[in-house]
Amino acid sequence: MESKGAQFEYIYEKPESLREVKTHYCPGCGHGIVHKLIAESMDELEIQDKTILVAPVGCSVLAYNYIDADGCEAAHGRAPAVATGLKRVHPDKVVISYQGDGDLLAIGTAETIHAANRGENITVIFVNNAIYGMTGGQMAPTTMDKQVTKTTPYGRDTSDVGFPIRACEMLATLERPVFIERTSVHDVKNIRKAKKAIKKALQNQAEGKGYSFVEVLSMCPTNWGVDSQTAVAFVKDTMAPYYPLGNFRDR
Amino acid sequence: MSDKILMKGNEVLGEAAIIAGCRYYFGYPITPQNEVPAYMARRLPQVDGTFLQAESEIAAINMVFGASAAGARVMTSSSSPGISLKQEGISYLSGARLPAVVVNMMRGGPGLGNIAGAQGDYYQATRGGGNGDYRTVALAPATVQEIADLTIKSFDIADKYRVVVMLMGDGFLGQMAEGVSLPEPSNQKFDKPWALSGAEGREPNIVASLRLNPEDALEKLNDELQATYTQIEENETMSESYMTDDADYLLVAYGMSSRICRSALRALRKEGVKVGLFRPITLWPFPEKELQKAAEGKQKVLTVEMSAGQMLEDVKLSLNGTADIDFYGRTAGMLPDIDEIVRRVKNYGK
Amino acid sequence: MARGKPEFDNEKCKGCTLCIEVCPVNILKMSDDFNKQGVQYATCIDDDACIACKFCAMMCPDMVIKVVQYV
Numbered sequence: 001m002e003s004k005g006a007q008f009e010y011i012y013e014k015p016e017s018l019r020e021v022k023t024h025y026c027p028g029c030g031h032g033i034v035h036k037l038i039a040e041s042m043d044e045l046e047i048q049d050k051t052i053l054v055a056p057v058g059c060s061v062l063a064y065n066y067i068d069a070d071g072c073e074a075a076h077g078r079a080p081a082v083a084t085g086l087k088r089v090h091p092d093k094v095v096i097s098y099q100g101d102g103d104l105l106a107i108g109t110a111e112t113i114h115a116a117n118r119g120e121n122i123t124v125i126f127v128n129n130a131i132y133g134m135t136g137g138q139m140a141p142t143t144m145d146k147q148v149t150k151t152t153p154y155g156r157d158t159s160d161v162g163f164p165i166r167a168c169e170m171l172a173t174l175e176r177p178v179f180i181e182r183t184s185v186h187d188v189k190n191i192r193k194a195k196k197a198i199k200k201a202l203q204n205q206a207e208g209k210g211y212s213f214v215e216v217l218s219m220c221p222t223n224w225g226v227d228s229q230t231a232v233a234f235v236k237d238t239m240a241p242y243y244p245l246g247n248f249r250d251r
Numbered sequence: 252m253s254d255k256i257l258m259k260g261n262e263v264l265g266e267a268a269i270i271a272g273c274r275y276y277f278g279y280p281i282t283p284q285n286e287v288p289a290y291m292a293r294r295l296p297q298v299d300g301t302f303l304q305a306e307s308e309i310a311a312i313n314m315v316f317g318a319s320a321a322g323a324r325v326m327t328s329s330s331s332p333g334i335s336l337k338q339e340g341i342s343y344l345s346g347a348r349l350p351a352v353v354v355n356m357m358r359g360g361p362g363l364g365n366i367a368g369a370q371g372d373y374y375q376a377t378r379g380g381g382n383g384d385y386r387t388v389a390l391a392p393a394t395v396q397e398i399a400d401l402t403i404k405s406f407d408i409a410d411k412y413r414v415v416v417m418l419m420g421d422g423f424l425g426q427m428a429e430g431v432s433l434p435e436p437s438n439q440k441f442d443k444p445w446a447l448s449g450a451e452g453r454e455p456n457i458v459a460s461l462r463l464n465p466e467d468a469l470e471k472l473n474d475e476l477q478a479t480y481t482q483i484e485e486n487e488t489m490s491e492s493y494m495t496d497d498a499d500y501l502l503v504a505y506g507m508s509s510r511i512c513r514s515a516l517r518a519l520r521k522e523g524v525k526v527g528l529f530r531p532i533t534l535w536p537f538p539e540k541e542l543q544k545a546a547e548g549k550q551k552v553l554t555v556e557m558s559a560g561q562m563l564e565d566v567k568l569s570l571n572g573t574a575d576i577d578f579y580g581r582t583a584g585m586l587p588d589i590d591e592i593v594r595r596v597k598n599y600g601k
Numbered sequence: 602m603a604r605g606k607p608e609f610d611n612e613k614c615k616g617c618t619l620c621i622e623v624c625p626v627n628i629l630k631m632s633d634d635f636n637k638q639g640v641q642y643a644t645c646i647d648d649d650a651c652i653a654c655k656f657c658a659m660m661c662p663d664m665v666i667k668v669v670q671y672v
Binding site: 048049050051052054061062064068069070071072073074075078081082083084085086087088089093094110111113114 | 277303305314315316317318325343347449457461
């Protein structure tokens with residue numbers, strides 16, 4: 001049956017706040033999904049021209065080429081400090097610290113904890129893909145037990161380098177954060193929840209409520225050395241059980 | 252000029268920064284500069300400014316990065332080991348062409364060293380302690396008054412050229428109290444179209460030092476930086492030549508060492524020994540031509556430092572074999588001895 | 602009668618296959634053709650069966666898919 005010349009509308013399109021440009025991310029990488037969720041939230045909250053994106057070293061350092069807003073690069077691990085400086089000068093703007101697991105939980109652990117402990121009114125989006133992507137697949141603080149990486153060629157040995165760190169639970173011991181949630185983008189159901197959490201975290205900031213933190217479990221097929229579907233399964237069956245999805249704080 | 256008040260170096264530094272319009276300060280405790288954050292913690296809230304004690308010097312310099320990227324006048328201060336921690340941040344600030352004022356009240360080193368004043372960070376400040384081809388302007392006050400005056404100037408130079416300006420004091424200068432007239436603001440205005448404030452009604456700005464595409468993008472940035480540094484060399488070099496015209500010998504020293512040389516000079520002049528003092532005020536850009544002029548015809552040039560001899564290199568480079576150069580220095584926070592300087596200069600005559 | 606259809610920008614597709622698995626009516630598959638980057642792009646093999654659920658578009662990391670709904 002030939003599709004009629006019926007009236008139609010687009011029910012899914014590129015968000016305004018996302019640039020019409022091809023990203024450098026690998027096929028199946030979750031960053032692209034997270035970028036869309038942020039851009040959609042920026043559109044819906046109408047904060048595009050109030051947003052300043054801080055992108056530290058890591059695969060997502062080029063995020064400011066994709067999110068259509070003021071962009072600021074940060075040294076590895078220092079995005080929460082740079083975001084603090086930006087926010088203290090522009091308390092009425094929305095400052096997003098978009099970080100990876102090496103950035104947030106290895107070199108930048110102190111900045112992560114203290115920006116949260118101060119309760120800086122910023123939004124931290126933490127993309128946890130259990131590996132260092134940009135540099136070709138080394139162990140991250142969130143690399144799973146026995147997971148093989150370039151620097152754990154025999155699988156992560158927790159008796160040698162400890163266990164993966166659970167960021168949300170750690171930050172939930174702090175008083176000041178108002179919103180802490182762990183989500184994932186390994187399937188549509190969870191993408192919807194991630195969108196809700198990201199939008200809430202940005203709304204909190206726009207309304208001046210305080211520090212919001214959203215962790216997003218994400219696929220990294222290239223550096224895990226698997227195809228996209230296996231990567232999805234890894235997030236679902238290996239990562240999610242260890243990193244329980246859900247809300248840890250919502251004030 | 253307002254009338255004179257008695258103030259500590261570290262504290263007048265804070266007040267002068269406020270006069271210069273600095274409303275953001277991020278710091279971390281380290282002796283001998285602790286009065287700066289303490290003063291800013293008291294004063295900045297009184298002028299609607301922001302004081303924040305960071306979790307480390309590394310966090311502090313990156314907060315400076317953020318505030319500067321937002322277009323604000325911002326300062327941090329520390330002392331030697333803390334300044335070492337900030338080097339990566341300073342390189343990033345330079346690569347992103349962000350203005351900032353970084354104060355180093357130098358102390359004895361290397362390593363934990365001690366908390367006495369020293370001048371062992373000259374290389375770090377003038378050669379760059381971070382990665383890449385960049386320069387930081389380095390201003391060296393010798394009095395509490397000059398700390399105040401150079402603080403005003405440092406914010407203007409930073410904004411005018413979009414560079415990091417280091418104020419190179421030392422533990423003694425910071426802790427010392429002297430009579431000072433609080434300077435007037437320079438009221439120079441520098442607009443910052445590149446700053447981040449939310450891209451309302453304009454194209455988004457990006458503040459970054461990463462340049463991947465096209466291939467020569469980073470080279471273009473470096474050309475920009477080098478052109479800026481050449482301008483700074485031409486316009487911002489500062490030094491003092493004191494009693495150098497009729498002198499047979501020349502002392503070369505900056506900051507605290509220059510004060511000691513002044514005392515030695517007075518003692519020598521009393522004994523009829525004609526000696527002059529050349530004092531760099533900008534360590535970078537180093538006052539090469541001015542030193543060449545001051546050293547003309549001198550039988551001996553004695554460089555005095557509170558280090559093992561670092562500015563000595565710039566003196567040698569500037570004079571390039573045209574002068575007989577001697578060096579006297581003491582490391583680890585020990586003060587050079589006035590009598591030793593007098594003894595050496597008198598020996599030159601023999 | 603289809604409720605809508607996905608519109609693919611084939612040149613932007615990186616061939617990651619994420620959209621294929623999430624389509625509840627299994628009408629997506631990797632085409633036999635390649636785009637300019639030499640990537641086997643995803644394509645819809647039965648527009649009429651599309652229920653305009655947007656799953657494929659939501660799952661796509663690269664904004665390759667727009668979804669049309671007939672009104």
